[in-house]
Amino acid sequence: MLKVGVIGVGSISDHHIKPYLANEQVELFALSDINEARLIAKGAFHGVTELYSDYRELLKNEAIDAVSICTWNNAHAEIAIAALEAGKHVLVEKPLSMTVKEAEAVEAAVEKTGKVLQVGFVRRHGDNAKLLKTFIDNDELGEIYYAKTSCIRRLGNPGGWFSDSSRSGGGPLIDLGVHMIDICWYFMGKPRPVSVSGNTYNKLGNRSNIKNLSFYKAADYDPHLSDVEDLTNAIIRFENGASILVDVSYTLHAKQDELYVKLFGEKGGAEIEPELAIVAEKYNTILNVTPQIDNLSFDFEKAFQNEINHFVSSCLDGTENIAPVSDGVQVMKMLNAIYESAKLGKEVYL
Ligand SMILES: NC(=O)c1ccc[n+]([C@@H]2O[C@H](COP(=O)([O-])OP(=O)(O)OC[C@H]3O[C@@H](n4cnc5c(N)ncnc54)[C@H](O)[C@@H]3O)[C@@H](O)[C@H]2O)c1
Numbered sequence: 001m002l003k004v005g006v007i008g009v010g011s012i013s014d015h016h017i018k019p020y021l022a023n024e025q026v027e028l029f030a031l032s033d034i035n036e037a038r039l040i041a042k043g044a045f046h047g048v049t050e051l052y053s054d055y056r057e058l059l060k061n062e063a064i065d066a067v068s069i070c071t072w073n074n075a076h077a078e079i080a081i082a083a084l085e086a087g088k089h090v091l092v093e094k095p096l097s098m099t100v101k102e103a104e105a106v107e108a109a110v111e112k113t114g115k116v117l118q119v120g121f122v123r124r125h126g127d128n129a130k131l132l133k134t135f136i137d138n139d140e141l142g143e144i145y146y147a148k149t150s151c152i153r154r155l156g157n158p159g160g161w162f163s164d165s166s167r168s169g170g171g172p173l174i175d176l177g178v179h180m181i182d183i184c185w186y187f188m189g190k191p192r193p194v195s196v197s198g199n200t201y202n203k204l205g206n207r208s209n210i211k212n213l214s215f216y217k218a219a220d221y222d223p224h225l226s227d228v229e230d231l232t233n234a235i236i237r238f239e240n241g242a243s244i245l246v247d248v249s250y251t252l253h254a255k256q257d258e259l260y261v262k263l264f265g266e267k268g269g270a271e272i273e274p275e276l277a278i279v280a281e282k283y284n285t286i287l288n289v290t291p292q293i294d295n296l297s298f299d300f301e302k303a304f305q306n307e308i309n310h311f312v313s314s315c316l317d318g319t320e321n322i323a324p325v326s327d328g329v330q331v332m333k334m335l336n337a338i339y340e341s342a343k344l345g346k347e348v349y350l
Pocket of ligand 1: 007008009010011012013032033034035038055070071072073075093094095120122161175218219
């Protein structure tokens with residue numbers, strides 16, 4: 001049995017709490033949030049009585065084996081290090097941290113304590129992603145040398161802490177790009193990034209003037225607060241010559257939202273978003289293959305359940321962690337280098 005605490009009980013915490021409750025090997029034991037009203041309401045809703053407004057007090061509770069960190073990005077590294085040093089296993093939401101320095105400090109703490117730290121790269125846990133990984137591991141695509149990914153929101157700056165760079169570390173790149181870049185890089189076999197060239201634009205702000213079209217807003221939405229970029233594009237080059245082309249936005253004068261992940265290999269290709277598809281060549285003929293599975297797209301609920309189950313088995317049975325801290329560090333290096341490149345207006349070498 002794994003006794004778990006969840007730190008930060010805002011929106012995404014529901015996608016940790018629900019799967020923990022559904023896992024028979026887990027006892028949801030404690031919750032923490034600096035927002036006391038939210039903490040008390042969440043505790044009452046789930047019947048959890050160990051409630052802490054200071055996460056450090058939660059970590060002192062020796063009954064707790066593991067924590068999920070679902071706070072704003074600026075607290076991820078600090079809480080992860082404190083939790084590891086308190087002897088807890090850690091599942092930390094993406095991004096691992098706001099800076100490479102922080103990410104490396106978390107990595108050092110993992111090495112020192114030997115505890116499990118899983119980064120919340122939830123897209124790796126989608127059923128469609130797991131199936132595609134089986135194809136890739138069996139060399140159906142050959143060497144993947146190019147990936148192209150896009151996550152365009154025409155109106156979707158959530159405001160609140162998301163658009164306050166001191167708490168988020170950036171805009172759509174660190175929030176959405178982290179997923180898009182990670183999933184491409186993971187399928188490409190995690191080659192070492194060597195250089196990036198990126199551009200960020202802060203042209204449209206949060207567009208709170210737009211009427212008659214609703215969009216997701218953070219709990220503490222403030223139309224006057226937005227110092228993050230609204231569009232980022234980048235090309236990332238790897239040691240083996242492979243490359244990723246990415247663009248992500250919170251807002252853009254686009255006709256519609258767009259989400260895609262396309263992989264191109266020497267033997268075949270694949271798309272994982274908007275839905276799983278495999279491109280093959282057999283007997284001098286190009287085949288577009290549609291796997292017959294329940295859900296070709298990313299199923300948010302199922303992927304979070306898979307992610308939590310994976311974390312629980314890594315903690316209890318030593319199952320190999322598919323999203324280790326070293327991956328979080330590499331992804332942070334790519335994200336930070338893109339911001340750096342955009343600031344300098346030139347290519348940056350890692
Ligand atoms: N995996 C995904 O697809 C996904 C989706 C959304 C958000 N996230 C990540 O989850 C995290 C939380 O996002 P959210 O949308 O739930 O935000 P949110 O604002 O809804 O919730 C965050 C909560 O953390 C609390 N908090 C902040 N600092 C704290 C601290 N030091 N100690 C305790 N509580 C603290 C806040 O009071 C708030 O209740 C972010 O890192 C975000 O990037 C991941």
